[in-house]
Amino acid sequence: MAHILSGCRTALAQGRYRWRHDKVLTILANTLEQERRKKHQPHGRAIPSIKFVRAGQKPPTTVTTRTNLLQKAQSWEMKVDLRERLQFLLVVQTTLRPDAVLWSEEAKKIILIELTVPWEEGCEQAFERKSAKYQDLLQDCRGKGWQAWLFPVEVGCRGFPAQSVWRMLTAIGVMERERKMTVRRMGETAERASCWLWSRREQLSWKPGGVDGQ
Incomplete structure (x- = not known):
């Protein structure tokens, strides 16, 4: 199963893994995109901080401020490497194509996101491999005066998202119910696509089609 869903060179060459x-x-x-379009408060959102105190003592009145990366600038743009070859910004010269890039030219801030859908046991290796792959690009952006962040994220091909997905969404500002729903939908989508690929593993020619193969 591991070979069919994540290690077959024929499936890779035919674009099966790219489709998933x-x-x-x-x-x-x-x-x-939904998060990018929101109006971001530059100082974050204040939330009460719960403190445990001894009986008879008054709790301190402290407030914790929750901030995320998108609050570091008022306006963001985004490009995603879907259907068209993503051309990286004119920040630096590179042939690398992250899966998603969010940037604020005004604030000179850029966020790189790279998605991998590996066999679950290979999530950690995929994270390390993609981290190393984009380090030079990250440093080049910083060398040009941009604040830059990189998020390699992995969703296992059998539908189990890695912790890197949760960390990235939290850093971007996707919280609570919305974050949980996004992670669940990403996992379910990977699982359904893998099931579709598995059911067609004996077919030498392949092209997405039908309800699940759009």
Whole structure:
């Protein structure tokens, strides 16, 4: 099963894995776009901080401020590597194509997101591999005076998102119910796509089609 769903060179060459990857990326991109369009408060959102105190003592009146990366600028743009070859910004010269890029030219801030849909046991290796792959690009952006962040994220091909997905969504500002729904939908999409690929594993020629193969 591992070979069919994540290690077959023929499936890779035919675009089967890319098709599944892009279906998961579409779910993530929709959430990122919704978050990008929100009006961001520059100082974050104040939430009460719960403190445990001894009996008879008064609790301190402290407030914790929750901030995220999108609050570091008022306006953001986004590009996603779907259907068209993403051309990286004119910040630096590179042939690399992250799956999603959010940036604020005014504030000179940029967020790179790279999605992988591997066999679950390979999530950690995928994270390390993609982290290393984009380090030079990250440093080049910083060398040009941009604040830059990189988020390699993994959703297992059998439908189990890695913790990196949760961390990225939290850093972007997707919280609570919306974050949980996004993670669940990404996992379910990967699982359904893998089931579709598995059911067609004996077919030498392949092209997405039908209800699940759009």
